[in-house]
Amino acid sequence: MEENRNTLSAPAPHECERAVLVAVVRDNQEPRQAEEFLDELEFLAETADIRSVRRFTQRLPQPSSRIYVGPGKLEEIADYCRENEIDVAIFDDELTPSQTRNIEKGMPCRILDRTRLILDIFMSRAQTAYAKTQVQLANYEYMLPRLSGLWTHLERQRGGTGTRGGAGEREIETDRRIIRSRIAKLKEDLKKIDRQMAVQRSNRGQLVRVALVGYTNVGKSTLMNLIAKSEVFAEN
Template sequence: MSIYTRERERAIVVGVIFPHQTKAQVDEYLDELELLADTAGADVICRIYQEREKPDPAFFIGRGKAEQIAKIVGEEKIDVVIFDDDLSGVQIRNLEDVINCKVIDRTTLILDIFASHARTAPAKIQVELAQLEYLLPRLTGKWRHLSKQYGGIGTKGPGETQLETDRRLVKRKIAILRRKLSEIDNQRKIQRKGRRDIFRVALVGYTNAGKSTLLNALADANAYVEDKLFATLDATTRVVRLSPTRKILLTDTVGFIRKLPHHLIASFKSTLDEVVEADILIHVVDISAPNFREQIKVVEETLEELNSLDKPTILAFNKIDKLQDRSLIYSLANEYKNAVFISASRGVNIHTLKEKISQMIDDHYVEITGKVEISNSKAISLIYKFGEVLDVKYDTDNYLTLKIKIEKRHLPKISSYIF
């Protein structure tokens, strides 16, 4: 029988200050870790810090610090100790032996939140795959927090049922889930092919920046919105009319976060492909966040990992209604060329954002129709490489008539081959 009885767990968060970091930085990281813990259903009772040159191989922190935490755990009736950095299976086993409490790391916490918020079959598959891939190298050791004697944070998903299995069974399950995701990926590719004659715009940004709220404001939609980290996981696409004669497809994507587990990026590839396939990105930034510049950097690093950093991008600074110092808007307007300042929840400057999207389409893209010789494989290859073929007609005189959507900067690369 599970010993877990409380609705919310009592937690300690642990941050280690390494030489390349300041205490202020680690404090910011722990602020976010506390938000993650709150989203997962835990109340953080206290923070523990330790300065170290490098992680201890056995405990990550020093044994003395672990014993100090054990004392607090006993006095405060703590349910879970959460580390802001990834721990190895050996480190977790050793820490749990000393602390006598469930010990998890940041990645386990994020995966747990994803498991709680996954609502559709694709999202559940993606989360389970990420959990198993993270669990696989950690199957050695006790991992008692994944067994049935514990519950709560860090135990949702496949962990409870996989403890008794061996690596071969886990690998087999991973292979099955990858095949299922591949099928989902193929289905989504077919769906995207059917949308090629319309410009696609994707909302990206740090988690809780207001992307879903902005989707609702632009599309008069009713996407799920909650003031918590990772409230939505699935890509949601809506038609948005920019003007009586122009419409776009707007997609809301999963939020990014500092130290986002690589297993999640890999597992959510079919969802994040909406970013890769988009013509334009709207990078939504919470301008009221104290560390919004670092959040911008985290999103840009993730986009770079997706090979999408060079896409035409609008920076939508959201939540201007929460700003105390309005002068920040003017300095950011000078700093960022394609910036728009909005409040998605109040509908402020939404029309300006729509005009900006239309302007970016006009500035960056053109649709052309022309002929090319069927035998000219080099020309056809270049056209498909740099442009998007919206329509193909086979003529009787050995020519193809192609309707192409292409960025203006790439037009000279193909213009000599079509007429």
């Protein structure tokens, strides 16, 4: 039986995974800019304990709506991954659900896109209850349109006569119902946390609230530690 390769199941902890990076260079885009994006993607991969071993680029007016790159390029990438036992292929844009499914058919390894990679990093780094809830919500909203064929990440609730869901309910519909239920609960949890935080803020009188907002790994925690003399966890 063919091994189930999906974008939603995390690999078991082991030595650093090996990856190829894939990007489309648009006609109106400078090659240097594309390389900068790939440098950033490689940096994100390293943050997720994934080592980049090769980059693949292709110049196109726009990414293919079916497989992101051209069929010949995808075959070249697949052959390289197969011959070199690559663990994961990381695409520099967010892939649509249909692109992901089509790409997986021809690839011998896991598929990640930039959004999935960033979500994985956030999930591993979230510390507070609010942050963890936000990341879980973003993760489920990302997963919902990508459930087709990606069932192993959820508990199975099989329908049957006299059981919840009714006889013959398709697994994919059951999964969607589970995900929607979890999304609804997480949104309600966020509202509760927001109300708690509002009470806490009201108890602080006239203190000014300041937030540091920025892309992952740009130095927010380091800056916070310098300004506030705090000890927020920070690393490259």
